[in-house]
Amino acid sequence: MAIAKAERLMNLALCLRGASRPLSKRELRGSIEAYIEAAGEEAFNRMFERDKDDLRELGMVIETVESIDGDTGYIARPDSNRLPPLSLDPAEAAALGLAAKVWQQVRLAGAAGAALQKLRAAGMPETADVEAPFSALEPRIPAGEASFEPLMIACRDRRPVLFDYRKASAARPTPRVVEPWALECWRGHWYLAGWDRGRDDQRVFRLSRITGKVRSRGGDFTAPVPDRVTVRESVAAWAGEHATGHARIRLRTGSGYPLRSRATSLVEGGDGWDELELPHGHGLGAWLAEFGPDLIVLEPAELRADVVDRLRAVAKG
Secondary structure (H helix, E strand, O other): HHHHHHHHHOOOOOOOOOOOOOOEEHHHHHHHHHHHOOOOOHHHHHHHHHHHHHHHHOOOOOOOEOOOOEEEEEOOHHHHHOOOOOOOOOOHHHHHHHHHHOOOOOOHHHHHHHHHHHHHHHOOHHHOOOOOHHOEEEEEOOOOOOOOOHHHHHHHOOOOEEEEEOOOOOOOOEEEEEEEEEEEOOOOOEEEEEEEEEOOOOEEEHHEEEEEEEEEEEOOOOOOOOOOOOHHHHHHHHHHOOOOEEEEEEOOOOOOHHHHHHOOOOEEEOOOOEEEEEEEEEOOOHHHHHOOOHHHEEOOHHHHHHHHHHHHHHHHH
C-alpha cells in the first residue's frame, strides 16, 4: 500500500511539474494509472485531493488556475519548486551532515537523509561527509516510543492531545488532556511539556510512561504558549537535580546504574548491597521508588517515608 501511494504521488508530481500548461482533473485522471483504475468519480476525487494535499505538505508548490472556460487546472512550475542557491561554508555543511546522523528512529532518520540529499542537490558542499573533526564521538538520539511521532506532530500543529499516563507512584494510568508545547531529550529519555487541562497547570510528562495511543482532540489551545519552554530545567528540578542536601541509600549490587553515576560517594558492601550518597532535592523520592526492592533509603527520614508511601500505593493498586 505504501509503495503504491508513493508511486502515485511521484507520477502526479511528474505530471504537474512537466506540464507546459495547467492540467485539469480529467486530464490527470487519464494520465495516471492509479487514477484510471479508481472505482468511480467520487473515489478518484477523494484520492486526488488527498494526493494534492500530501504533495503540498511535502513542500511542492501547486498552483490552481482558472481557464477562460471556467475549468480548474493544476500546475507545479519549475521556478516555484526550486531551492534558492545555498552558501554554506565547509563547517556549516559538516554540522548539517552530523545533525542528519543524530536520529536513530527510522522515520526521522529517513527524513533527515532525504533533506540532506536535497541540500546536496542544491549545491551544499560535500564536506558534510568529512568525519575527521567529529570521528571521536558521534551523537545519537533515540526516539523509540510510539508516542513520539504523534506528539511531535501535535506540537508542530498546536493540536491538543489525549493519552493515558502512569505516574511513578501509581499502579494504573489515568487519562490526560494536554496542550503540547515542546519535546526534549534529557539523559536518554524524552519528555513533553504542555498545559494539562485537568490540572489547570503546566506539566512535564515522560514519554515512556504514556500507555496506549496518543489521540488528537479538536479545538484551539486554551492557555498561552510560553516564549521559552524550559523542559530540561523542569525535569531536572523534578528529578532532584537542584539539590538542597544529601541522601544515603543502600543499593543492591549490580543494579541502579543511573543512581551510581550520580553518587557523590559509594562504599561497596560484602553482603550484596552497596551504600551510596546522592544529592537530594525535590522529586528524588519519585525517582528512587522506580528501583523498587533493589533500593533502601537510609536517610533523611522524610525521603524514606516518601519512598515507602509511593511503594505502598503501587502495591495497593
